Every structure is written in structure tokens, then in C-alpha cells.
Amino acid sequence: MQYLTKDKEKNSNVSLTSEQIKFIENIHLPKRLLLPSDSNFDSKYIYIHLERWEFIYVGTVNVYNFNLTSPLLNKLLKFIVIHMINSSASPLTSVMFRQIKNNLSKIPLNSISYFKELEGMAISKDSDRHYYFDVKRLTRLLFRINFPLFDIDDYEQLNFIKIPAQANNFLKYEDIENTMPSHLKNLIAKRLVEYSTEEGLKNIKKSDLKNLVVLGISFCIGLRSAQFSKLYGSLIKLDTTNRKTGLKRYSIQIPLAKKQHVSGEKPKIALSYEIGQLIDAYKKTFNLSEEEQLFKPLTNNLSVELHEALHNALFFIQPNSTKKLILSGEMFQPIYTLYDFRHNIGHSMAMRGASEDEIAHVLGHSSTIAARHYIMATPELAMLKHQALGKNPVWSEMIGLMMTGNAANIDTWNGKIVSGMLGGKLFLKIGGCNRYQDKCHLSKVRSCYGCFYFRPFKDIEKHKSVHKIITLELIDLVEVSNKSGNYNNPLIEAATDTKHEVEIVINRLLRAVQ
Template sequence: MNNATHLHQMSSPSRATVFTAEQISYINDLHLPAVMSIDVAAQDDTTHVQTKSDLWEFVRLGRIHTLRFDLSPELNKLLKLLVVKYTSGHLAPLTKETFTTLKKCIRTFDSFSYKTFYKWLEVCAAGDGRGYFEVKSVTRYLIRMGFPDFEIDDLESLVRLPVPPTSDPSLRYQDVEATMPSHLKNLIINRLVEFGMPDGLASLSDKQLKDLSILAISYAVGCRPQQFAKLIGGSVKLHAMNHKTGLKRYLLAVPLVKQSSVTDSTTPVALSSEIGRIIDEYKKRFAIGDGDTLYPYDGDKKRSLSKQMHLSLNDALLFIQPKYVKLAIESQRMDRPEYSLYDFRHNIGHSMAMLNASAEEIAMVLGHATTVAASYYIEATPEIALLKHKALGQNPVWEGMMGLLLTGYSVDEAEWDGYFVSGIVRGKFIKRIGGCERHQNQCHLQKVRSCYGCFYFRPFRDISKHREVQNIMTEELLDVVDISQEGQGVLNPLIDTATQTKNEIEMVINRLQGGFR
């Protein structure tokens, strides 16, 4: 039997999807948001869709899309929630064509299990690839949700699935990068730095502190659940400290996993001072000694350690969200973000490969005993890096969408009565480009330079000031590129940082010019 025949049989219209009793119970208990919010890409785009209806219609970039939910009640409800999660995670809804393809694939499965989905994807990758990327995205969401017969640890094998040959290379980019969108990573970084300061640590409850420490380690190191189980209090240590500046350097001893000969080897990985302070405070509050388990199993027989860590991670992701996002989730206008430890692990490997790290370096940070897994990230890097530049860096539609996520409303300078944002950028004093709604007395970020990507920033409507900052940052970016090329350091991470800062400024300017308030 060839691959095409096998794929056809798996997708035979005569088969009907069958849920187990446990899955039906899970679906009945699912919470479906009342509306699906859509990040607009054009002025006349639909902003939201009522999820109660079985016929969803919305306008996207001048096209009318109709999504028809005409399956069984249980499958309709589950599919609606998956579409909502896809829309939130990809910053764009499924088109009519991609939704129809996804529905056609799913409705023919004779069972809803990871094994069934994995086998279909494996066969599809060797065939025409139709529906592969949509089904794979849905599989990720089912695993993150904890849907019965989809285990958290299944995400590890999902990463290593082969990708079908496709004439649309942007789909490869979507498969590798869209697991964790850039705006979420920026949010995590800013919040970890904020709560890593004394005022931030003091504001955290014990549970929030524990959840945030798990998020910090996941983001910085990408530990598996098995590695979390091996961590002890002494795994995180203060390595060095500058007594003049107060800056600290921490090291985390990452335990190796999945090896037969050595079971207690560790690899030291540097942690930022903010993350180190969060873990220090966690150890202090919970009285964890150097020989004690850092994250002990809570004893709940209904959930494994993997599930325990997964729940804490996602509680932290909800906690760090801006107020308007939390309000939208509470009012059922938005679905809460859900990610797994393996998503963060995947992000570490991909990010290191994008910065030209070797297979040995990636394996060391991820705690691998071999370089086999690291090769998956490195093999995709050159093509993905180019696509990232073309698809994101030069795409005004994407910039417009991201501009809506970066900052809150704009204000007039005369109306503002809070903190003012002023600072020195490349030796030039920039006065009052906006206001700041931070809760702490002191800001932990560099003034002006870091403000355009901060959700506490309220830009003033005088565009000329933002233009001035834009020109300065453009000059800096060009200088960094020139220096990197002279030193043959084309993949200098400072280029990405400078590019991102410049894009954030341009997004705010575009937003003000477009009349967004």
C-alpha cells in the first residue's frame, strides 16, 4: 500500500469521528468564549465573531470568509474552541479555505487520539501535505488543553515530525516559529525583569512567586518536566556579584535526561540577575535548602508532575497579562493563553539556532546527551531566517497588527498627569515622548529606548518627537550592521535587538498616523 492510498483510507468520508465517554465529558465541561476577537489588519476588517452561532462570517483584508460548523454538537464545540485558540495564537483567523481543509481532515478520523493525529500527519508529510500545518497546529492546542488521550509529553515527538515538501515556504516558517509569537516573548521578558526587582517581588503572593519561578526557568532554559523533577535548591547558585553596581550572575545546573550511562551529570547555564532573584525569593519563602527538591510533587494522584508544572506555567502566563487582556478573558471575549514546557523548550532551541549556535551548544543548554535533536533546529535555520525577514520585517500589515498589541491608548501631553517618559538616546536628550502607567516608583528599563515595546507606555500624539527617536535608532541600526559585517558577525544578536526597537517605534508612529487611540 503506497502513502497516497493510506492517506486516502485514513480520510475516507465513510468514517465518523468517535469520542470516548471521557472526551465527551471533557467537551461538555469546556468553556467557550462568547466571542472570538480578531486582530484587524485593515480598517474595515471584522473585529469579533459571536461563537454561539454555527455560521461564522467575517471580513479580512477585503474578503468575506464563512466558517460553517455542521458536524456533531460535541465536535462543533471543540472545533470552535480550537479555531478561537488558533486565531489568538497566530494573530489571524483561519481563512475559509484552510478551515474547510481542517474540517474535512478532522471529521474523517475514526478516533480522537494523539496516535491517530500523529499517524495522519506522518502519512500526510509524505503525500501532498494538504492540511498538514492546520492539523498540526490543532494537535498542539489539544495537547496544551490536556484533552483526553493527548498527553503533555507528546509535544516532544510532535516537534520531530517531518515537514511535507511545499511550494509555499512561508508555511515552513509558520510551523517552526508560530509556536510562541514574538509579542508573548517580549511580554515575558518585561514582566520577569519587573517582578525581579525588590518592589515586584514584594507584591507577589507565594503561589504567584512559585508560578513565576517556573515560567522564568522555562523561558531561560527550557527544562523538561523530568528535568524539573531533578532540580534541587543547590541547582541554582549565585556565581558572581559586582558590589559596586549590585549586579549578580546566577548559574543553573541543568540535569541531563534520556541517557543510559550517566544519570547525575549537569551542565551550568547562566541566568540573569532578575531570574536569579525570583528563584532566590522562592527558595527563601518556601524554606528550600540546597539538598531539597526545588519543585516537590504535590501528592495529587489525579495529576502527574508534568501536569502540575503545566498548570503552574499557564497560571503564570495568565498572571503576567495586561489588565485589559485579563478583563477580556473574564468577560469571555478572549481565550486564555496556553503553552507547555515543550513549547518553551522548542523556543530555546530555535532561538539559539537563529543566532548561529552550534549543535553542541544547543544540546548543552537543553540538557541533551547527544546532538541529534539540536540538528532539527539548525537544519531549518537559514531558510527560516530569510522568511522571517521577508514575512515580518517588510510586512506593513503585520506591523500594523503588532502595533495594536504593543502599547495602550495614546494621550495628549497636556492631559497627562502621571510619570513622563524622557531620556538620553545616543547622547541626545529626548523630552516627554509619552506617559508611563507603571505601578513601581522606579522603572527597570532604559528610558525611551525600551518604552515603545512596553504595555505601560502611553505615547503622546505629537508624532514629530517619535520621528526624532526613529531617526536616531535607524542610525544606530546601520552602525551595528556595519560593525557586524566588518567583524563577519552577520548574526550579531544586537542586530535583532536594534531592528526590533526600530520596528516598535515605527509601529507606534503608524498607529498614531492611522488614528488609533
């Protein structure tokens, strides 16, 4: 491939190919970027056209200088920084910005060079451990935006590059868990439940249904694009139906991720009711037979089509206010790939005590080699995750940004009223609901605080009573889990999330009173 030299810089050894130049030239940068803060003393916007960004965030003045000699690299740097700010719900520090800027201008812009840089730092005794994770973060983003010479099908290799030894285990935690933040997983789960219902399916277009099926399968199973291409109708089956409740149990036979040496039956695992319902609707809507390919390539590259479907689905499930910000250019939509979902499933299973065989079975591996990489993450990661969810203000801020429901006045509210049982106690009129569906399939009260249809009423004492019961449930859950030896009980994470969602609503109401 011929490299162009017109943008070669004095302070850089990076040259751009014609494809990379075209990619950067087609980037549309917003006029301004909304900063994720509710403080009156922080800067509200960053104006993108400026070569020097100076802003205040949580009492600290941050300065970004875009002074690379190549205008194209400066534009790419702005694009990357905006994506990182949006995906982490907080701006980069000035030090982190300078590090990313240095990486972008010094490491040749291709995946091979970035892999070599990471592998060299992993075995070097002198390299800065923080620098390693900064480079990996930048590499991950270049893959996600499908930057030329960063082939998305090579992305999975990034997850298995050796991690340098470090005393600070939180660095390893950050590298793994921030790939798929909890608030995003909560949002996906709730939206899949919502649109898998009869009412939900009536209100979505054919294209959105297909995108949601891709998202649902990725979220639950973590298939590669090659596995998607091998799926056909009869691999997903309805096993049983409960006549009283109407609930159904599905299973899926997973095509192996890579060609196996010995033929055998495809691994079979349970599939959630909601994803099964979406797939049934998808097959019916597109008239797909039991032996017909579920995802036919419309072009010569199914992988690109699947990632586009995933991207569209992640936009579709966002709250309307977030969609407006994305469409107006004030916010970039965070980008995730099929491999991010696959990576999330592998690590989530490993942290909850799954064996190599179990992980390989779910991911469709013909050997346990890849599963061992996930299990190599130390058991302490589960505790680190629990601690970070409880203490990390950035995580709380992300949840707060996701919850767009403002407080409502019970005397003037004309919509649906939220009431329900929690911990054996009846809670009446804790808030309103803007859901367009007549029926909600989520748990009343318990699931409302993390839902952007929820409009909490201003009676803070009721919300404090909910918080008290949720807290006691969490304490009991941790105690029972410890006594039974189930230290990594996934219900602990769900209960922790719910507790913090209630706290955010209470804090928001308290701020409104002040």
C-alpha cells in the first residue's frame, strides 16, 4: 500500500494512507460539545473549532492544545477525544490528553504497529503501566470507529494481548470492565424486555426489529460475525410454554466460532424469553423458513453490516433527549462492536466462577484456550468491581445522565401512576410513568428508578423508605451469598445498581429543594 507524505509532520513519524485521509476528511465534527456536569461552576460547552480547549470540570482547569502540524491528525485527535469524553461521561485530564496526543502522533497508524507497541510494553520492566492502558484504550477506539488499517475482524486479538504485571489491580479492572459499563447493560436489558412484548413489537419498523435481534443475540451470547452467518431458523427452538403464565423457554445451538477438527453436535444453551420472542417476530416478519439463513449478506461483507445494525440498535434504544443531542451533533454515540459484547460475556462468566469448559461452550469455542485468557483475570476483580460501583462518582454520573425522568408534581400529573410491593410493603403513588405501552413487564417500584420513563413524585420520604428496604435486601443478599460460598453472586451487582439508582433520585430531589 502506498503511503502519502503530504501530511507528514515535523513532530511526528506518522504518515497517512489515502484511505485514512479520506476517512478523516469525511468526519463531521460538531460545533460544540456538551460537558456531562450538573454543576453551575463547571464549563457547559467546549467549542470544537478552537485549537486550544480550556474548560473547568469539577473545580479543575483542563487545557487541550491541538497543535500537531498536520491539520488532518488534529481533526482525528478531536474526533477521538470527543468519543472518549462521551463514552466515559467525564472529560480526560490534561495529562491523559497529552498522552493520547503523543500516541497518535508517534505510533504508525496501523493495527500491527499498535499491537507491537502493546506487546513490547507488556514485557518491559521500564514501561509506564498507565501508558500501556492509555495506548490500549486508543487502539480499542480506532478499531471501533473502523479506522483504515484497523480491521474490525482483528479486534478480538486485542483482548488477548499480555497485560503487564502491576501492583494496582484497578488498572486491570479498568481495562476489562469499562469496555461495557453497567449502565449500558441495564439500558439494553430493559429495552429488550420492552420491545419483546406484543405492544412493543407493533411499534417498531422492520429494520429496527432486525437491529434489535442482532443486539439481543450479541448481548446474550456474544457471537462473532462468522457465527451469525451460520445461523439458520431451526437452530433457535421453542422448548416449552407455560400455559398459565404464557412464558416460553427457548434454546439455541451455537455454531462453533472457528472450524473444528472433529465434527460434532453444536453447543446448545438456553436463550432468554425476550430474545426468543424477538427472533420469532423477526423470522415471521421476514418470512424466513427453519432451514433458511437468518442473516443474509446484502453486500460482500456481512461483518460490516452486522456492526452497522448493532450501531443503529444502540442508537434506537437511547432516550429521546440523548437521541436529540446525538442528532444535533452535541454528543457522539458511543461505539461498541460484536467483539466487545463477546469479551464482556467471557469475563462476566469468568468472574462468576464459570469453568473453562462452560465459557468455551457458551462462546462456541472448539477448545478451552481462549477461555483460559478470561479466567486469568484474578478473582479479586469481582470485589474490585463491587467496590467501584459503590464508590465511583463517574459511574453514578453516567447513570444520572441516562435517567432523563425529572421530578413531577402528584397534584398536576395526568398520566400513569406507579405503585407496587417491595419487601412486603405497599408503596402507593411514588411517581408517574410516561411509557407508551399499557403494560410494563418490569418489576414495579424496584425497576422504576433506573427507567427513563419514570417521573418521581416529590415526596422524598417515600423514596427514602424504598432506599431503606433495598439496602436491607442488599445486606441480606451479601450475607447469604458469603455463607453459601457464592461470593460472586450476580444478584449482588443488580441489587447494588438498584440501590444507587434510588440514591440518585433522592439526591436529585434534594438538590431541587435547595
